Amino acid sequence: MAPANLPSIFNATSSDIEQLLAAQCHIGSKNMQTHMLPYLWKTRADGVNVLNIGKTWEKIVFAARIIAAIDNPSDVCVISARPYGQRSVLKFAAHTGAQAIAGRFTPGSFTNYITRSFKEPRLIIVTDPRTDAQAIKEASYVNIPVIALCDTDSPTEYVDVAIPTNNKGRHAIGCVWWMLAREVLRLRGTILNRETPWDVMVDLYFYRDPEAEAEEKVEEEKLPGVEEEGVVAIESGFPATADWEAGVPAASTEWAEATPAATWDASTGAVPAASTEWGAEATKDAAPTSCS
Numbered sequence: 324m325a326p327a328n329l330p331s332i333f334n335a336t337s338s339d340i341e342q343l344l345a346a347q348c349h350i351g352s353k354n355m356q357t358h359m360l361p362y363l364w365k366t367r368a369d370g371v372n373v374l375n376i377g378k379t380w381e382k383i384v385f386a387a388r389i390i391a392a393i394d395n396p397s398d399v400c401v402i403s404a405r406p407y408g409q410r411s412v413l414k415f416a417a418h419t420g421a422q423a424i425a426g427r428f429t430p431g432s433f434t435n436y437i438t439r440s441f442k443e444p445r446l447i448i449v450t451d452p453r454t455d456a457q458a459i460k461e462a463s464y465v466n467i468p469v470i471a472l473c474d475t476d477s478p479t480e481y482v483d484v485a486i487p488t489n490n491k492g493r494h495a496i497g498c499v500w501w502m503l504a505r506e507v508l509r510l511r512g513t514i515l516n517r518e519t520p521w522d523v524m525v526d527l528y529f530y531r532d533p534e535a536e537a538e539e540k541v542e543e544e545k546l547p548g549v550e551e552e553g554v555v556a557i558e559s560g561f562p563a564t565a566d567w568e569a570g571v572p573a574a575s576t577e578w579a580e581a582t583p584a585a586t587w588d589a590s591t592g593a594v595p596a597a598s599t600e601w602g603a604e605a606t607k608d609a610a611p612t613s614c615s
Contacts, residue, residue, distance in 0.1 A: 328381055332517070335380045339502070342525065346498035348488045349374045351475035358479040362487035372475040374487045382486040383499065386448070386470045387506035389484065393445055396420030400444035402458050404428060407493040407530040408450035408472075411500035414528050418504045421448075424458070433461040446470065448503075451490045452477045472499055497528035504528075 343349065351372035355363070364375040390399055399421040401412040409425035416423035422442065424432070432440045447462050448470040449455035455471075456478075462469050463481040471477070473485040486503075489495035505521045508514045514521060 329384060333384045335377075339380065340376060342498055342502075343376050343379060346489075346494040347492055348379060348495045348498060349376050350489050350492070350495075352491070354476035356473075356476055356479065359473060359475050359477070359485070359487065362485075363475065374475065374489070379487050379499075382484065383502050384506055386484050386486060387503055387510055389468070389470065390419070390421075390446065390448075390503075390507050391510035395445075397422055398445040400424065400442060400447045401449075402428060402447060402455050403450035404454040405451050405490075405496075407491075408496045408500070410530050411497050411528045412448075412450065415500050415504045418523065419507050428455065428458045430457055431461070433458070433467065434464055450496060450500075452479065452482055472496065493530040497530065498525055501525045501528040 349364070351363075351374050353370045353372065355372055362374055362378045364373045366372050393399055396419055399419070400423075401415050401421050402424045403409050403412040404427060412423045413425050415421060422444065429438065429440045431438045432442055433444075435441060443465075444467060446468050447458060449458060450472050452459055452471045452473060459469050459471070459481050468483045469481060470484040470486065471479075471482045472488050472490040473479060473482065474488070474490045477485075477490065479485055486499060488499050501523075505514065505523075508521070509517060
């Protein structure tokens with residue numbers, strides 16, 4: 324699977340091959356286009372076609388040499404109607420100076436000069452020939468070369484340079500765009516040599532779900548600490564505490580007044596008689612019961 328048709332200076336390193344494999348750039352689909360057969364490595368038992376990573380790297384280098392040969396970087400137009408590739412083309416355009424069309428392609432952008440979005444690029448690069456078919460068709464009308472990221476089932480009509488890769492996975496799309504941008508900057512001399520690593524992480528080219536990012540922000544919000552809440556929250560949660568505490572001494576005073584100490588001392592010095600019922604009030608007329 325190693326590239327064999329490149330000068331030694333353009334050979335891929337082991338880390339490059341590992342990145343392509345980790346991003347699953349070699350995993351194709353179960354369908355096979357006839358023009359993609361030269362890039363096929365094998366077909367798995369489950370029917371999934373596996374692409375040749377060596378061919379993928381060769382085409383990345385070949386496409387980068389074409390892009391670097393254009394004097395004005397803004398004459399290159401990168402297009403992605405697929406959501407997984409929109410972030411990648413925007414990052415590629417920011418790093419290489421190309422024009423980016425992320426989202427819906429306006430019909431007539433290459434053929435109708437009256438439209439506001441009219442462009443005359445010298446080269447276009449698309450993420451998926453199937454979803455970006457309108458841009459490829461208009462490019463064929465005005466003789467604009469087309470570079471495309473092609474899966475095993477991608478149509479290759481009007482495509483001049485096909486980069487065989489998985490164009491349906493967000494990691495695969497981001498990895499190929501990142502390697503293409505890095506190779507262009509190496510050929511332009513922005514990155515001094517191939518031993519110098521690029522300071523831009525490949526993660527920046529990956530698609531990010533807006534809903535997932537919103538959930539992460541909610542989770543990362545600071546929770547109220549003990550110092551902020553503490554005793555104040557406990558006291559505020561029980562507003563009637565002061566009334567309960569205020570009522571305790573009043574109740575004890577009433578009970579003391581209701582049972583004065585004088586009632587326990589009889590005038591004759593004898594113990595007062597016990598009543599036969601609980602809670603019965605002792606009266607002066609009640610006859611004392613003698614204990615036998």
